[in-house]
Amino acid sequence: MASEILVNVTPMETRVAIVENGAVQEVYIERSQTRGLVGNIYKGKVLRVLPGMQAAFVNIGLERAAFIHASDIDLNRPENESHKPIQTLVREGQSLIVQVTKDPIGTKGARLTTALSIPSRYLVYMPSSSHIGVSQRIDGNEERERLRAVVESAKEHEEVKDGGFILRTAAEGIGEQEIRSDMNYLKRVFNVLQDRIQKNKPATIIYEDLPLYLRVARDMVRADVEKIRIDSKETFTKVIDFVTKYTPEVVECFENYPGERPIFDLYSVEDEIQRALSRKVDLKSGGYLIIDQTEAMTTIDVNTGAFVGHRNLEETIFKTNLEAVTAICRQLRLRNLGGIIILDFIDMEDEDHRRQVHRMLEKSLEKDHAKSKVTGVSELGLVEMTRKRTRESLEQVLTENCSVCQGRGMLKTSQTVCYEIFREILREERAYNNDQYLVLASQQVVDRLLDEESSNVADLEEFIGKPIRFQVEQMYSQEQFDVILQ
Incomplete structure (x- = not known):
């Protein structure tokens, strides 16, 4: 492709x-x-150790403290010590060399690890490991073994004796000399980092990615x-x-x-970026997806829409779901959606159809660079999946919560606001002694008060025995109003 x-x-x-x-x-x-911060290495300082969460907050010089879990500290400890409590691994005030694995997202600080890795074109160098790995995207056992042998041989004869390596996808078919050159380059980079670690104070950056x-x-x-x-x-x-x-x-x-x-x-x-900020994604058949991104998870709902098919309902549903799979996988990459994702396919009665949709989903996800894990299609047509999140989604990068609806995506109706105004006037009437009321509100709300709600306004004026006046405030949103005592 x-x-x-x-x-x-x-x-x-x-x-x-x-x-x-x-x-x-x-x-x-x-x-x-x-x-973005992913890949950056810092000399951090442990601020707080949280035994209840098996984690610690670390100051790496950012506005918000970063977060490290016990499972991401000292990953090469013996198997029988792999579940050691956090308080035995770090202490408050301790210096800690850490690398960012996830950017700060929303209210959460950056996620850290002590397992450092430094990438080059063909390799990733891991100073604290001895492992030699090969990218899963490199097919063929013969090529995988050749690459592993090149690195093992270089470790025996060159200056790069310590540390582990992962051979990246780009290393496929590359000669021994280029790989050895990459290994020596990474070792030189790490030597420079070690020098900076010795000289720099805590809460400073040691290595910044390109x-x-x-x-x-x-x-x-x-x-x-x-x-x-x-x-x-x-x-x-x-x-x-x-x-x-x-x-x-x-x-x-x-x-x-x-x-x-x-x-x-x-x-x-x-145009694609603008469309990727919309909830609705149209399918060529006439069906559509609705994508809702929240802090807890992302949900993607599949609908047949205007697609009526040519044979029967089950066939129409099956074709829509298959088309939706391709669109969903593209939207996951385009919008960079991560974390927990719930896919709500249209219910399929045929077990074979459910299997085919699931197989196509797994096959389509193979093109995705981000790791994902998918469950089977349930009887309700739901698929639970996770996709690794290392940076903010396109929506999080380009947008912010609406100041009018506060991120709800909904506004109170003008009728609801009118009734809130009535209740506020009654509240003020009980608390204060005044001659009349002035209501400041949006055009839509004032129009409704003077039209559909005019009889209710008259009843309220009669009940409190005082006149109520209305004034349009052009800068007010539909939910905003003020009741002024006069």
Whole structure:
């Protein structure tokens, strides 16, 4: 499957879109003022140890304290000590070298581990491990064994004797010399880090991962990537310098895009980003998805909509669910949805149909770089799944809670607000002695008070024996009002 990568660079932010067969599959956004933290290494200081949660809060120099669980501390301890309580592993005030595994999301601080890893083009170096692993995406036992043997041999004869390595997908088919060169480069990087660890004070950064446009060059160049187009000449030059130094064999993949038309307009990326912020996703058949993202989980509901099919109801439902699977997997990547995800497929009576939908879901998820785990389709058509979350979703990056509805996605009706106003007037009448009332409210609410609720207003005026006046406040939302005593 041919794919292209588009890189849009401005002084404020870098945006990357992965396009497969003409359709946008993933979008990455890195803003210069709020760069992601995943992969950064810090010299932290333990603030609080929480035995009840088997975790600790660590100051790494951010506004919000980061979080580390006991299972992420000292991962190489013996098997019989793998469940040691947190208070025996760290203490308050202790310095701790940690790496960020999850960005701060919502109200939660960054998630940390003490199992450090430093990536290069072909390898990931793990200083505190002795394990040699191979990416699961590399097929064929013969190639896997060859790569493992190259690393084992280099560890015996080169200076890189300590630590473990994971061979990345990009290492497939790569020669021994390039892999050894990568190993030595990673060892030099770690030596520099050790020097910084000794010299730096707690709550400071020790190692910062590359900016997004260089991570594209390091991590995203695969055999199926035809072109990587960059719309900034300056950034293109930096990327070519980086690639020429570390991975010269992929230089031909990079191209400067000088076109008048914005690069993200080439494949309607801007439109896709806007659509990815909507709850509703239309399917070609006439069905649609409804995607609701909350702090606890994301739910995706499948509906037949206008699709009536050609044969019978069960066949219509089955086809809609199959089409929905492809759309769901694309939306998971495009919106970067993570955590617990509930998929509510349309109920299928046929057991074979449920199996086919489940198989297609698992197959479609194989293209996804993020790890996921899926349960079977229940009788109610529900599928529970988890998808690894390391950074904020597209919605969390680009939006904030509505100041009017406070993130509920709903507003009180004008009728509800009118009745709240009536109750507030009665409340004020019992508490204060005044001559009349002035109600400030939105246009919709005042219109209703003077029209549909006019008889209720008259009854209320008669009950309290005082006049009530109304004034439109253009800046008020439908839920806002004030009752002023006069």
